[in-house]
Amino acid sequence: MVTESLKEVEKKVEEACKRAGRERSEVTLIAVSKTKPVEMLQEVYDTGVRDFGENKVQEMMDKYEVMPKDIHWHMLGHLQRNKVKYLMGKVALIHSVDSLRLAQEISAQSVKHEVTTDILIEVNIAGEASKFGTTREEAIALVEAAAKLPNIHICGLMTIAPYVENPEDNRKYFQQIRQLSVDIKRKNIDNVDMHVLSMGMSGDYEVAIEEGATMVRIGTGIFGARNYNI
Ligand SMILES: *Cc1c(COP(=O)(O)O)cnc(C)c1O
Secondary structure, eight states: OHHHHHHHHHHHHHHHHHHTTOOGGGOEEEEEOTTOOHHHHHHHHHTTOOEEEESOHHHHHHHHHHSOTTOEEEEOSOOOGGGHHHHTTTEEEEEEEOSHHHHHHHHHHHHHTTOOEEEEEEBOTTOOTTOOSBOHHHHHHHHHHHTTSTTEEEEEEEOOOOOOSSGGGGHHHHHHHHHHHHHHHHTOOTTEEEEEEEOOOTTTHHHHHHTTOSEEEESHHHHOOOOTTO
16 A cells, blocks of 8 residues: 555655656655655555655654664654764765754764765745745855854755645745745855755645755655544
8 A cells, every 4th residue: 555655645746756856766755654654654655665764862762773774764853962973874965953952962973973964955946934944145154154064964945834725826936945945055054055946745746846955854645644542
């Protein structure tokens, strides 16, 4: 069943790439597996997916222990500084860096563990009160300050667009964050390369790809609805 929905998503990703004149290889599909059992992750893994996203440190660590070691684990959720240490050397990319204090902790722990950690700056592009992430204005200052820290590498931006019925409503936000990414790139800041644009979820990933997403984060569309009561 998971395999079927994954095939469907994969087809839509391919079609969106085609519409946008982009190569399929430019877009990484992240299977967002939070709350789902490892049996389901394994099924998705067996079809060839190697990028999985989680939003809780403990859950990611539990799955990391039992799943194959060639998986790229993506931390998507709001991250407490006291949990950063557990991710060192295990996480492929932290998408949710929204403060200098968090960037400093990731840097300090990376130095301690002798690793370099790739991060994205999370931008609250629609300015929703319920969401984490920096404002557009703060994002530039945060990138500039974080770029000076050792053992972290800023790879781009991430956003969680508003929940909407019609994905077209988010197109303007995807355009805005892409523009922000271009503006930051033009500043040629050392240690910043802005090649990743993590945007688009189950409800709007096709529009996000049309607007330049290089990573889409898809949970429900692959694994089905989440049940938080189990
Ligand atoms: C849960 C989650 C997703 C996936 O959401 P779906 O709507 O189920 O695709 C993507 N990004 C983040 C940051 C998430 O927390």
